[in-house]
Amino acid sequence: MADQTLPPFASSGAPRVTPERILHRAARIEDALHEFRENRARKRGYHTTIIPYKGYGSTEWVRVLSRVLLTGDRKPRRRLPIIGRREEMVRGWRSFTAVPINEVEVIVTVGGIEHQVKADRGGVVDAVVPATLEPGWHTITLQAEDSEPVESSIFVIAPDARFGVVSDIDDTVMVTALPRPLLAAWNTFVLDEHARVPTPGMAVLLDRLATEHPGSPTIYLSTGAWNVAPTLSRFLSRNLYPAGPLLLTDWGPTHDRLFRSGREHKRDNLHRLAEEFPSMRWLLVGDDGQHDEEIYGEFEEQHPENVAAIAIRQLSPSEAVLAGGRSKAESMSDKSDALWVYAPDGSGLAKQLGAADIL
DSSP states (O other): OTTSOOOTTSOOSOOOOOOOOOOOHHHHHHHHHHHHHHHHHHHTTOEEEEEEEEEEEOSSEEEEEEEEEEEOOOOOOOOOOOTTOOSOOOBGGGGGSSEEOTTOEEEEEETTEEEEEEOOTTSEEEEEEEOOOOSEEEEEEEEETTOOOEEEEEEEOOTTOOEEEEEOOBTTTEEOOTTSHHHHHIIIIISBGGGOEEOTTHHHHHHHHHHHSTTOOEEEEEEEEGGGHHHHHHHHHHTTOOOOOEEEEOOSOOSSOSSOOHHHHHHHHHHHHHHHOTTOEEEEEEESSSSHHHHHHHHHHHOGGGEEEEEEEOOOHHHHHHTTSOOSOOOHHHHOSSOEEEESSHHHHHHHHHHTTOO
C-alpha cells in the first residue's frame, strides 16, 4: 500500500500525535445522551446495523461513507387489502429514532483487502482507504462488531475524466423550502417520502449531462442530515436522477461549537473535491433561495480552473416566500469569469448550457 497515493484529505495510516480536543459543553451532553441510549438499546437486545451510502474515489483510493446504528428487529408489516397501496410508507421521523454507535471500528473490504476504519461521534464513517480499481461502479463490503456484512457502491472516477456535476438537493432537485423551520420540520419528520416533489426538468437535465459526458460523476451536496440519506437516495432513484454519492452532514453540536455550519460543510467538500481531482472541472448546480450563489462564487474565485459553469435554479415567488426570500447575491455573472446560467427549471438551464456546448 505504501506506493499508492492518497488524496490530501486522507490519512496515510501512520500514527499521529494530536492535542486532545476540549469538547463543547453541548457536545459532552450529546455524547452522554448517546451513551445512555446505546446502553439502553443494547440491554433491549438491539443489534448492530450498518447503513451503507454511495462513495466515490480514484483508481488508487476510495472514500467510504456509511453509518453504524443499533436497531431493533423489524416486525413484519401488516398487508393491507388496498388495491394500488404503496409497499412502503416512510415517515421522515423514523430515520431519527435509531441509536448511533460512537467511534466503533468498521472493517471495510475493497478488492479482497480489509481495512479498519472508525466511525465518528455520531456513528458516521467517512474514511479514505487505498484501493486499486478500474473506473466505474464497484461493490465493497462493510462490517462492524456483530453486524451482518453489507455491500456499498463506490464510483471510481477515471484518471482522464475532466467533467463532473455537483448538485444541491433542497429546492434544486427536490422542492422542500427547507430554510423555513416549521416547513423543514414537516418535510423531514412527518411528510411521507412519496409526497416529496421533484423540481421540473432537473432529472432530465442531470441525466442528459451524464449521457453527454460518459464516466462523469454526479455528486449531491446538501446540508441535510445523514439520517435522511436513505430517503433521499430512494427519491433520486424513483425520479430517475443519475446515481451518485450523497455528501450530507450530521446535525447537532461539534467539538467546538453548538451548531454545525451548513455553509462550511458545502465549502469544505467543494475544496476537498478540488484537491482530490485537480484536473476536473465541475458544473455547480444550485438555487437562489439559500447561499449557493455565494458559496459557488467563492469557490470559482479560489479555484477558477475547477469550474466549468454554474447553473442556478430560480425559485418561483411562492417558493421564495416559503424559503425565506431569495439570495442577496446579484449579477454574479458580471463579477465572474465563469459561465453563470439562470432559469426556473431544468429545461431552461439545459437550453443555456446547450448553447455553451456544455450539454
